[in-house]
Amino acid sequence: MKKGKLHIILYILINIAILSCGGKKYIAEIPYHYSDQYSHSTLNLKKDIESKYSIVDDNPQGLGDDTLTIKEKYSIIMEVMPKEITDYRLYSYIDEWIGTPYKKQALEKQKAVDASYFVQALFSDVYGETFPKTPDGIFRSKLLQLFTGRTFLKEGDIIFFRYDKTHPISDVGVYLHNDRILACTAKGLNIYDFNDEYFQLRFVAAGRLKKEK
16 A cells, blocks of 8 residues: 555544544643644633623713713714713703803793803802802802913813903803813804804903812
């Protein structure tokens, strides 16, 4: 018998013996150069998959459905990750007022609103702090820490605008996130881009509630 055929027959007999000897036990007894490498690679791949696709609790705070909806909605509007939306009370409050037409010295949901009247109501209802109803009055409030740097702005900061020389503080807005602000224009109470020239030319300062000592 030729050597080639003999090798083929031996190969077949060895494989039959492997299958008939319980496979795993037999293979464990045979020196196989890549066995350990394969085992380690498989283990590492499993760990990698588990780390990437393991179940993550995306609601560790136990927020209600309404709050989660607001969080998701405004993360899309602000173009940020949901985890960056933290002041749920603020967004829940303004959500019911968005789109309200502007009217001087008015405060009626979805009917008419003045920015300073709205900010006064917002901080009273949400944060329990009372401001005057005028832009200048809010600006002068001892409850606020004033600053001018835009890079320091955070959710809920009050923004002050100046429209003319006779009214140094003419209007107010509320900073939300990612250069989005809540302000009242001829288009009504809406979310606008703070980078818009209209707002940049009129920006004076911002104010944040002072922390309780």
